[in-house]
Amino acid sequence: MTVGLFIPCYVNQFYPGAAKATLQLLKKLRVDVAYPPNQTCCGQPMANAGFEHLTSGCNRLFIDHFSRFDYIVAPSASCVLHVKDHLHDANEEQATAIRTKLYELVEFLTDILKVEKLEAVFPHRVGIHHSCHGLRGLHLAQMSELNAPPFSKPQHLLHMVKGLEQVTLDRADECCGFGGSFCITEEAVSVKMGKDRVTDHTKNGAEFITSSDLSCLMHLEGILHRNKSSVKIVHIAEILNAT
Amino acid sequence: MKQSQHKDHAALAQDFIKDDEHVNWHDGALWYIREKRDIASKQIPEWEALREAASQIKSNVISNLHEYLLQFEANLLNNGVKVYWAADAEEHNAIVYSILKAKDIRQMVKSKSMLTEECHLNEYLIERGIDVINSDLGEYIQQIDNEPPSHIVLPCIHKRKEEIGELFHEHLGTEKGLSDPTLLTRVARKHLRNIFITRRAALTGVNFAVAETGEYVVCTNEGNADMGAHLSEVQIASMGLEKIIPQKKHLAVFLRLLARSATGQPITIYSSHYKKPREGQEMHLILVDAGRTRQLGRADFRDSLKCIKCGACMNTCPVYRKSGGLSYHNTISGPIGAILAPNLDMKKHADLPFASTLCGSCSNVCPVKINIHEQLYKWRQVIVKEGYAANTKALGMKAMAWTLSSPGNFTTAGKTGRWFLQNIPFVVKNKFNPWYKQRDMPEGPKESFADWYAKNEENNNKE
Numbered sequence: 143m144t145v146g147l148f149i150p151c152y153v154n155q156f157y158p159g160a161a162k163a164t165l166q167l168l169k170k171l172r173v174d175v176a177y178p179p180n181q182t183c184c185g186q187p188m189a190n191a192g193f194e195h196l197t198s199g200c201n202r203l204f205i206d207h208f209s210r211f212d213y214i215v216a217p218s219a220s221c222v223l224h225v226k227d228h229l230h231d232a233n234e235e236q237a238t239a240i241r242t243k244l245y246e247l248v249e250f251l252t253d254i255l256k257v258e259k260l261e262a263v264f265p266h267r268v269g270i271h272h273s274c275h276g277l278r279g280l281h282l283a284q285m286s287e288l289n290a291p292p293f294s295k296p297q298h299l300l301h302m303v304k305g306l307e308q309v310t311l312d313r314a315d316e317c318c319g320f321g322g323s324f325c326i327t328e329e330a331v332s333v334k335m336g337k338d339r340v341t342d343h344t345k346n347g348a349e350f351i352t353s354s355d356l357s358c359l360m361h362l363e364g365i366l367h368r369n370k371s372s373v374k375i376v377h378i379a380e381i382l383n384a385t
Numbered sequence: 386m387k388q389s390q391h392k393d394h395a396a397l398a399q400d401f402i403k404d405d406e407h408v409n410w411h412d413g414a415l416w417y418i419r420e421k422r423d424i425a426s427k428q429i430p431e432w433e434a435l436r437e438a439a440s441q442i443k444s445n446v447i448s449n450l451h452e453y454l455l456q457f458e459a460n461l462l463n464n465g466v467k468v469y470w471a472a473d474a475e476e477h478n479a480i481v482y483s484i485l486k487a488k489d490i491r492q493m494v495k496s497k498s499m500l501t502e503e504c505h506l507n508e509y510l511i512e513r514g515i516d517v518i519n520s521d522l523g524e525y526i527q528q529i530d531n532e533p534p535s536h537i538v539l540p541c542i543h544k545r546k547e548e549i550g551e552l553f554h555e556h557l558g559t560e561k562g563l564s565d566p567t568l569l570t571r572v573a574r575k576h577l578r579n580i581f582i583t584r585r586a587a588l589t590g591v592n593f594a595v596a597e598t599g600e601y602v603v604c605t606n607e608g609n610a611d612m613g614a615h616l617s618e619v620q621i622a623s624m625g626l627e628k629i630i631p632q633k634k635h636l637a638v639f640l641r642l643l644a645r646s647a648t649g650q651p652i653t654i655y656s657s658h659y660k661k662p663r664e665g666q667e668m669h670l671i672l673v674d675a676g677r678t679r680q681l682g683r684a685d686f687r688d689s690l691k692c693i694k695c696g697a698c699m700n701t702c703p704v705y706r707k708s709g710g711l712s713y714h715n716t717i718s719g720p721i722g723a724i725l726a727p728n729l730d731m732k733k734h735a736d737l738p739f740a741s742t743l744c745g746s747c748s749n750v751c752p753v754k755i756n757i758h759e760q761l762y763k764w765r766q767v768i769v770k771e772g773y774a775a776n777t778k779a780l781g782m783k784a785m786a787w788t789l790s791s792p793g794n795f796t797t798a799g800k801t802g803r804w805f806l807q808n809i810p811f812v813v814k815n816k817f818n819p820w821y822k823q824r825d826m827p828e829g830p831k832e833s834f835a836d837w838y839a840k841n842e843e844n845n846n847k848e
Binding site: 149153154155156157158159161162165177179189190191192193194195274278279285286287288289290313316317319320321322323324325326327328329330331332333334335336338360361363364365367368 | 394395398399402408412416423426427429430432433701703704707708739740741742743744745746748749750762765766768769770774819820822823824825826827829830832833834835837838839842
């Protein structure tokens with residue numbers, strides 16, 4: 143099994159630690175993983191702003207970089223969902239193949255590798271922030287709105303981490319307000335939503351907020367940092383890879 | 386009417402958010418209703434199957450609207466109800482006026498109807514010397530305050546009881562400082578009771594119009610639609626074309642979904658069926674298009690016509706809860722309003738599909754399973770292509786500020802982005818970057834993952 147590592151542009155730039163943790167974790171699990179250099183953005187920032195028609199170049203490059211792998215894995219639910227929902231190409235057969243074999247890291251671990259045991263240690267109180275695209279798009283966990291049996295893929299994995307205590311939140315799966323260009327165009331609402339999410343985690347005793355999406359975490363970190371909070375953000379790959 | 390048309394959603398939301406304590410209260414009040422909805426929906430094991438059934442019934446309706454409307458009309462006529470077809474708001478309002486004028490009626494009582502809000506019926510009639518009183522308590526409060534409803538089910542949910550007490554003091558002569566909801570309701574009730582008794586005409590909205598029988602169902606908690614209709618000599622109902630359901634038995638699906646979705650109640654207190662006029666009474670029903678057939682013709686957006694106006698998408702929407710219904714500057718606010726409004730006036734409402742994080746909670750609570758968040762995404766594409774993107778608060782420019790640090794070209798712009806962050810802090814740390822107003826930027830690390838990988842891993846792999 144060969145896996146192509148897709149590292150979203152902003153993760154590559156701002157959070158290389160999460161990317162390294164993803165790579166190292168996959169290697170620990172004996173996955174044959176490679177990072178195709180020169181990969182670019184998935185096109186989501188343009189598409190969500192209404193410019194999906196400008197993303198065909200991104201789509202083509204994505205196909206060129208990742209077609210050769212059995213699976214594509216990324217530590218970002220949002221980018222994965224965008225590609226799964228919106229990547230099309232003149233060669234639609236290739237595009238469909240990409241959309242089908244692309245996985246977010248957590249679901250790749252639980253659904254493909256079927257991980258049941260990890261050596262990770264992270265002795266902290268951790269709040270899970272479900273990114274909306276991970277939750278409602280990729281169904282990484284059950285959605286609070288539905289009358290359906292509960293499950294949670296990230297919780298399942300975090301249960302395997304020694305010393306980690308999961309924090310229960312008042313609102314289990316409320317949006318943090320990042321929303322791509324929304325965080326700029328609707329700055330006031332975006333920040334208010336983020337502050338309220340942060341409060342839910344802090345008042346319930348979280349030392350760390352984790353998620354499978356760094357875009358949400360970047361937004362929450364910006365608020366935490368500005369308010370000089372001691373609470374930190376950490377990508378779920380970094381916890382699962384922690385020793 | 387108080388106007389807020391000149392500002393877009395982002396600006397109006399910013400105004401709303403200034404009062405932090407008020408926003409927290411507003412958010413909490415609506416979240417409480419969302420929680421009640423969750424509890425009610427989880428008490429019914431077949432809830433998700435009910436939603437699916439409702440969605441499919443409505444799919445049938447909007448695919449065969451023509452036949453159902455003609456069937457409904459024929460049954461209405463058989464039942465002795467006068468039927469009118471209105472292409473737009475102006476025609477609708479003129480029909481109502483002509484009905485009242487023919488009977489020389491100068492006063493009318495009206496129960497909750499978002500359609501007549503959409504048509505601005507009250508203003509139209511008042512300009513022509515006809516006095517209209519809204520009999521739904523929330524709408525009555527909004528009318529007193531000369532402000533449109535902020536929520537389709539809870540018209541004055543954005544007002545705290547103290548504000549309502551102040552309004553009642555000013556307009557109904559209650560004691561200053563009185564804000565007890567029960568006492569205020571009693572005052573309104575007494576005032577409205579006199580209106581009910583003296584009005585000869587009553588207008589109601591329509592929740593469900595049954596094609597098979599020609600009856601229509603109006604759901605209220607206050608009984609105000611019934612009180613108005615029963616005491617009137619002229620009863621008028623206004624309905625959008627999409628309110629049709631094929632058969633009476635389908636009410637068993639929709640009535641179970643509506644109140645649970647709206648407020649967490651098992652059913653509305655009153656679910657009243659109107660079919661034939663009483664002796665000596667006239668019944669009129671106006672079928673209104675007002676853009677609905679245009680929406681029906683938009684393949685990506687036609688499912689928005691399935692909406693049964695429960696308001697669940699508003700209660701669950703974090704953007705709605707933090708920004709208030711009036712910030713949507715449209716009769717129907719919240720997520721459903723944001724997919725309906727661009728059909729009515731794309732330029733004016735170009736900002737609304739962008740007033741969302743696309744979190745998708747709206748689609749999950751929708752009792753007729755409208756893919757609201759996907760339609761928001763699709764409206765964005767349409768609005769940009771139609772050239773209204775400039776309207777969305779210089780979106781291009783601001784999105785650019787954001788996307789600059791999300792490199793389109795990894796090898797050049799990527800490094801440039803990091804270089805900017807690390808070396809020219811004023812580029813990001815200035816008042817023109819909305820990100821930085823209340824948030825810090827992530828600290829750009831010395832080395833990107835790609836650089837690290839090229840140095841460390843690629844060589845390892847070669848070995």
